[in-house]
Amino acid sequence: MFFVLLLSPWGTSAQDAGRETDKQPPRLEVPACTASDNxxxxxxxxxxxxxVRDAGRELLLLDGSTLAVLGRCQLPHALEGTPVRSPQGRYVYAAAAGGWVLRLDLQHFGQALGTxxxxxxSGLVLSADGRWLLAGxxxxxxxxxxxxxxNVVRSYRTSALTGGADSAVSGVWLAQARxxxxxxxxxxxELWELSYDPAAEPIHDGLVHDYRMGEAIATAGFLGVRRTPLSQPLRVVLTDAPLRHLLAIAAPGPPGQDARSGTELEIIxxxxxxxxxxxTLTGYPMAGAxxxxxxxxxxxLAxxxxxxxxxxxxxxxxxxxxPETLVALRGVDAVRSHPATPQLWLHATEATPSxxxxxxxKDDWRVIATLREPDRRWLPVSFAAGGRQAVLxxxxxxxxxxxxxLRELRRVALAQVEVVFALDGPAPDALQK
Known part of the structure; x- marks a missing residue:
């Protein structure tokens, strides 16, 4: 395997808020993938x-119905986070180690592009129309x-409107309906919202009632920064389905601080x-769980x-x-589900005996099944076929x-699996676009 590395200047444009740039950062294009049947x-x-195998550097592509291996990709940089598929199904985008964003082409199989x-x-998200990616x-x-x-279209300095010290990004999310x-x-x-809707309303920095009176100076809403001021920096732990509301908490205190006294959950x-x-919650909620x-x-919300x-x-x-907790089970560190799936899947890594x-x-909150594998650990569950199947x-x-x-449909032996992701093919209407 050989690598073609195309370098271009990577300067300080990322420090300039909302600045469009002609400067492009380092890029690569590599023949990363091979198909099992040529x-x-x-x-x-x-x-x-x-x-995912080999510390995030190897991807096996399995058929979503049969689990047959269709191909494998040897990535130039280790995968980080959850890959996302374009609406038309052709591309898979992923964050990778060292600040790289990768794109696999499933139509012209074999090529991987990277920037x-x-x-x-700290996060990568793809717009619902497949036109934009935002990297934090x-x-x-x-x-x-x-x-x-x-291609880099715009970069944003992560500081307050008045300037001052900038901040690391803790997370990015897609608000599809918005x-x-x-x-x-x-x-x-602060929380920021960046609209990729060309018809987005202008942004009026300042209090909401000011701009309704025509007192604020507007900036363009399309790809602009709409700021929500906060009393302190917060960690977002969960969002509601339309992403109108975010649930957030303050950063944890020093080691040894007793969280049993309560954690204030803010709804924004x-x-x-x-x-x-x-x-007020007992304990400290885990982000993304x-x-x-x-x-x-x-x-x-669970x-x-x-x-x-x-x-x-x-x-x-x-x-x-x-007033009641969902189940009396220690060590639950994640709850997963899908709108078309009738259950909540609770993963308890500290449960005994395994x-x-x-x-x-979901409807009556009773336990309907308990799954254990002696001497093995379950990887995070994902859902395929529009939620009709669970990948376990x-x-x-x-x-x-x-x-x-809960009938088992397929099972394949596969060594050294680190994590699995289900990526459904495109919806029929997406193929016509």
């Missing part, structure tokens, strides 16, 4: 399961907007750009809260805390389960 096309419409947007990525960085402190060909990206920071007491509304209420789901007709593994339930219409998956019915894996095998019946 095919060169045909995976763009296929449901896929990605199995280095920083030194250390721990180093340097910046946001970088790219097009689908991984056609925007949402950004949180380590030390900057992005429409009015302020906190609307708070709730919860899930949004519907029980009956009501929207709920949120694990720290070492004791309690799962808190919050009804989001009135932000009401349910690593445990507990399946809870250990380090030595991958299984497909029907989420309605």
């Amino acid at each position: 095919r060169t096309t045909g995976l763009a419409t296929t449901d896929l399961v990605l199995a 280095r947007t920083g030194l250390a990525l 960085h721990a180093q340097p402190h910046s946001l970088v907007l790219l097009d689908a060909q991984l 056609r925007s990206f949402v950004v949180a920071f380590d030390t900057l007491p 509304n992005l429409d009015i750009r302020r906190r609307i209420t708070t709730r 919860g899930v949004v789901f519907t029980s009956g007709t009501r929207p709920w 949120l694990p809260t720290g070492p004791e593994g309690r799962v808190v339930l919050i009804e989001t219409r009135g932000w009401t805390l349910h 690593d445990t998956l507990v399946l809870v019915d 894996a250990t380090q030595t095998e991958i299984r497909l389960l029907d989420t309605r019946t």
